[in-house]
Amino acid sequence: MNIAGLAGYDRPVPRYTSYPTAAQFDAEVGPAQHRAWLAELNETSAALYLHVPFCKELCWYCACHTAAVNRAESLEAYAHALGVEIDRVAAIAPELIVGAIQWGGGTPSQLGASRLVAIAERLALRFDRLSGAEISMEVDPRYCDDEVVAAMKEIGINRASMGVQDFDPTVQLAINRVQSIETTEAAVKRLRRAGIAQVNIDLVYGLPFQTLDGLSRTLQAAVALEPDRFAVFGYAHVPWMKQRQALIDTTSLPGPALRAEMAALVARHLGDADYVQIGLDHYARPRDPLATAAATGRLRRNFQGYVVSDSPWVVGLGASAISSLPRGFAQNVASTARYVAVLETRRLATARGLCLSDADRLRGEIIDRLMCVNAADIGSICRRHRVRPAEFLAGIDTLPKLIEDGLVVLERERLSVTDLGRPLVRSVCAAFDGHLATSGGRHTAPV
Numbered sequence: 066m067n068i069a070g071l072a073g074y075d076r077p078v079p080r081y082t083s084y085p086t087a088a089q090f091d092a093e094v095g096p097a098q099h100r101a102w103l104a105e106l107n108e109t110s111a112a113l114y115l116h117v118p119f120c121k122e123l124c125w126y127c128a129c130h131t132a133a134v135n136r137a138e139s140l141e142a143y144a145h146a147l148g149v150e151i152d153r154v155a156a157i158a159p160e161l162i163v164g165a166i167q168w169g170g171g172t173p174s175q176l177g178a179s180r181l182v183a184i185a186e187r188l189a190l191r192f193d194r195l196s197g198a199e200i201s202m203e204v205d206p207r208y209c210d211d212e213v214v215a216a217m218k219e220i221g222i223n224r225a226s227m228g229v230q231d232f233d234p235t236v237q238l239a240i241n242r243v244q245s246i247e248t249t250e251a252a253v254k255r256l257r258r259a260g261i262a263q264v265n266i267d268l269v270y271g272l273p274f275q276t277l278d279g280l281s282r283t284l285q286a287a288v289a290l291e292p293d294r295f296a297v298f299g300y301a302h303v304p305w306m307k308q309r310q311a312l313i314d315t316t317s318l319p320g321p322a323l324r325a326e327m328a329a330l331v332a333r334h335l336g337d338a339d340y341v342q343i344g345l346d347h348y349a350r351p352r353d354p355l356a357t358a359a360a361t362g363r364l365r366r367n368f369q370g371y372v373v374s375d376s377p378w379v380v381g382l383g384a385s386a387i388s389s390l391p392r393g394f395a396q397n398v399a400s401t402a403r404y405v406a407v408l409e410t411r412r413l414a415t416a417r418g419l420c421l422s423d424a425d426r427l428r429g430e431i432i433d434r435l436m437c438v439n440a441a442d443i444g445s446i447c448r449r450h451r452v453r454p455a456e457f458l459a460g461i462d463t464l465p466k467l468i469e470d471g472l473v474v475l476e477r478e479r480l481s482v483t484d485l486g487r488p489l490v491r492s493v494c495a496a497f498d499g500h501l502a503t504s505g506g507r508h509t510a511p512v
């Protein structure tokens with residue numbers, strides 16, 4: 066049996082990059098709350114996430130918070146505001162130790178080399194950093210020339226995540242992202258020659274006009290570039306959130322059964338090429354730190370995907386960036402203009418967030434384990450949270466159906482996702498989501 070034969074799992078579900086998800090955030094968390102939470106991070110290590118919401122031009126499929134911005138004044142104003150925000154966070158938590166830095170977007174290099182360097186210098190001035198910290202950046206191979214690579218090297222980038230999505234020209238035209246294999250290969254070589262040895266590739270299945278044959282050829286060409294890791298996402302079609310996706314003809318999108326076949330093809334192809342599947346959508350070489358972390362319980366899932374970290378805390382900088390802190394989540398204002406304007410005052414740019422309740426922590430821990438390692442020791446998690454496991458499990462209405470359909474196994478209060486259930490792990494997590502029924506958010510296809 067495969068998941069295409071199962072009824073009742075077509076309901077859109079969250080991606081669970083956090084629990085509760087961003088759909089639950091509201092204005093109850095503002096700058097004052099965020100400031101108090103950040104102050105508690107002194108002498109703690111945390112990852113910094115810097116969001117750059119700019120690209121040279123927009124791909125129509127893209128769900129990231131970004132816009133086509135090329136004017137030097139706009140880029141300069143944003144870079145200045147980021148510097149001010151770094152100073153402000155450092156004034157609140159001067160002893161925070163940086164455990165990792167992730168530059169994301171958008172396309173961070175769109176800021177330009179000198180602005181990237183200035184921001185990195187400001188970070189180095191304000192915070193101590195753990196030695197060997199991973200410093201990663203999302204990179205568009207179409208705009209990864211010698212100048213960009215030199216700037217990346219100068220600011221200490223040691224991992225680059227490159228967007229590919231699909232190499233099929235028909236798919237590329239339909240998503241307005243034309244990028245040849247040669248361009249991609251040249252970018253990989255340029256990065257590696259400069260000593261940026263760790264390279265990840267992002268692919269997407271479920272794109273317009275994508276076929277199993279075309280996806281197979283994309284996988285083959287991408288594997289030939291020998292990336293250290295892959296992230297392979299199911300296309301999230303959310304035109305109510307991202308107007309640009311309205312340019313995509315929905316009749317050209319693969320349906321649920323084909324998407325399920327595509328997900329299986331990706332897992333099979335990358336497995337045969339000696340990549341280990343990590344969590345839902347990442348693949349890494351067997352000796353990659355991500356694979357080791359998955360085996361030793363140090364794998365974490367955050368808003369940027371799967372990461373290896375001893376410190377689960379993230380401080381988000383930039384428009385729309387989310388801080389994930391011990392007591393809750395805090396998200397900056399999404400509008401770039403508002404972000405720049407707020408940082409001209411003396412405040413933080415926090416617009417919304419969520420204070421974690423005891424129930425959120427318990428359910429969040431279960432969902433995190435399921436998303437990271439496909440299993441959760443419900444008994445010990447419940448006991449740690451002073452909740453009776455039997456009572457808790459009795460309240461999970463859809464658990465009997467998940468067990469009956471063979472998606473999960475419950476043995477001595479330990480829940481494991483089966484091979485059959487793995488592609489539907491988000492639907493398994495949804496069973497433990499205490500907010501889903503009241504969630505106003507619209508979500509994405511389960512596979």
Ligand SMILES: C[S@@+](CC[C@H](N)C(=O)[O-])C[C@H]1O[C@@H](n2cnc3c(N)ncnc32)[C@H](O)[C@@H]1O
Pocket residue numbers: 120126127128129169170171172203204205206226227228229230267268269298299300301302
């Ligand atoms: C910030 S972009 C990558 C960096 C760079 N801007 C580029 O395009 O090469 C992050 C990644 O998110 C993924 N992504 C964006 N929109 C998506 C969507 N609607 N559904 C699934 N994945 C998506 C893509 O794989 C993309 O490479």
Ligand code: SF4
Pocket residue numbers: 119120122123124127128129131170171172205228242
């Ligand atoms: S995929 Fe990358 S380049 Fe394309 S719009 Fe999204 S962030 Fe920009």
